[in-house]
Amino acid sequence: MRLKNEVAIITGAASGIGQAVSAQMAKEGAKIVLVDLNSCEKTIDLLGDAEYLECLGDIRDPEFVKAVVNRTIEKFEEIHILVNNAGTASRLDLEDMTLEMWDRDLDTNLKAAFLFTQAVVYPYMKEAEYGRIINISSVSGINGGVVSGDEKNGRSGPAYAASKGGIIALTKWVAKELGKYNITCNSVAPGATTTAITAGVAYDTSNQVIDRMGEPNDIANAVLYFATKEAGYTTSQVLKVDGGISIG
Known part of the structure; x- marks a missing residue:
């Protein structure tokens, strides 16, 4: 059990990638903090005997983020792992992109990751001199979007690509800043994956x-x-899990 008694906060835990991450970490012995706008009931059914905490709300709201971290500390006393996974993806092209959709994707995908990272590091991970931060980016943040069968709106839109590119830059900045505290920060960049977004x-x-x-x-x-201790010498990485679409 590679994560025995470690505490992991996972955003977007109600379904898709967040649900799978929660279930796998629970099997490895972690205590799971499920964060989502929607009920995490289906994910809870997959956690077995793992201890968990469900926090429902808007991850774009700084007060909600602080509340999640405070509730986590009250219940589990520590935070070892943060997975910034929750996201939205508009498919409007540049001509049709609205400011509302732009703000939604940037706030959900990038701003929330900043808020959670700041809240778990200072003071908790910094004082413990240990932490694992994993950001879910996308190959869209590397190559500008995976093309699908819809000729007009097949790619994820410019807001999504920009937000995921921002996640990659944030990952690298945080890794450089926090390495001295034994805190690593890495990113996983999925390709086309079967989730609600696709x-x-x-x-x-x-x-x-x-x-x-x-x-x-x-x-x-x-x-x-x-998320494991074995990854302690690995930081600032962007691991593409995309079936090889990015080979060229």
Whole structure:
């Protein structure tokens, strides 16, 4: 049990990648803090005997983020792992992109990751001189978006790509800043993965080395490595889990 008695905060835990990460970390002995706007009942059913805390609210709200961290400390006394996973993805192209959609994606995908990172590090991870921060980015933040079958709005939009590119930059900055406290910060960049965000979108995976959609557990396996003590000499990395679409 590689995460025995460690405390992990996971955003977007109600479904998809967040649900898979929560279940895998629970199997490895972690105590799980489930954060989402929606009920995490289905995820709770997958946690077995693991201790957990459910926190429902808007991760874009600084007061909610502080409340999650405070409740975590009150219940578990420590925070070892943070997984910034929750996200939204508009598919409007540049011409049709609205300021509302731009703000939604940037606030959910990037601002919330900043808020949670700041809140768990100062003072908790810093004082403990230990921490594992894993940010879910996307190959869209590297290559500008995975093309799907919809000619007009097939790619995730510019707001999503910009937010995920920002997550990668934030990951590198935080890794440089916090390494001296034995806190690592890494990112996992999924390709087309079967989640709520990709529901109803047809992807042609025939141009991938591995000709299939990714599954949430594919991403969770990578997250789990970065969360372990064994990954203590690995930081500032962006691990593409994308079936080989980014090879070129």
